[in-house]
Amino acid sequence: MSISLTDQDKATLRTAAYGAVSLMAAAGAVGKPGAHRIATDGSIALNSATGLVGRVLAEKSRDIALDGKSVADLADTVLPLLTAAVGLLKQDPAEADNFRATVIVAIETGAQIHKGEPSPALAAMARKITAALDAA
Template sequence: MTVTIILTDQDKSTLRTAAYGAVSLLAAAGAPHKGSTQASIVLTSATGLVGHVLAAKSKDIHLQGKSVAELADQVLPALTAAMSLLGQQDPGEADNFRDTVLVAVEAAARSGKGEPSPAVAAMARKITAALDA
């Protein structure tokens, strides 16, 4: 049996904002530039429905704010919303999204020498919590 998932343009925008916003949050928290690049590659390398949505050329990601807090106010709820909308239609794709974002977070956080900074580690925990909310 094949599950057909129907995502509106707004749903797709939420997924992209959540995933790419997580990478932006880590960069704003101090993750190295190389890590952000690696994290973006993780997102564009995703498979399944999530991979198609994240790889699509789009201009619907509008992250605004002058502080990490303002960025987090947009991204963390988008992560929770993305998990909810995927979980309602296909729990497997929700897991795929979660795994993809967490691999991107790990790529961004671990790209420097040694352990991630305390700020980056704290942001990674907040992103994980938003995915699991």
């Protein structure tokens, strides 16, 4: 099945996916070094996506808008966009699953920078991101 996405739909997907990585980086910055590594590893994971999701995430654009002065501000933007992005892709359940799996891999990759268990802040943020993905 082929999904037709508008430029705004594509911007929503990109902002949601890269926003999830940004949330993990912000949560990882709380009390520990490594936010840059979380962002880098998470972005690499997003760039390894395949299918329609991979093509949308790989497009060069300047439409990712992630503003805010706090993690809470960022979460207020990103978490609803994650739900919206999955909703946009539900016309093709395989692509909706692909988006969800891609974001999960990216946030799990970021959480792996700390050997062993992720920090409590990273684990909590990962749960919030997963809940937003599952809310659609």
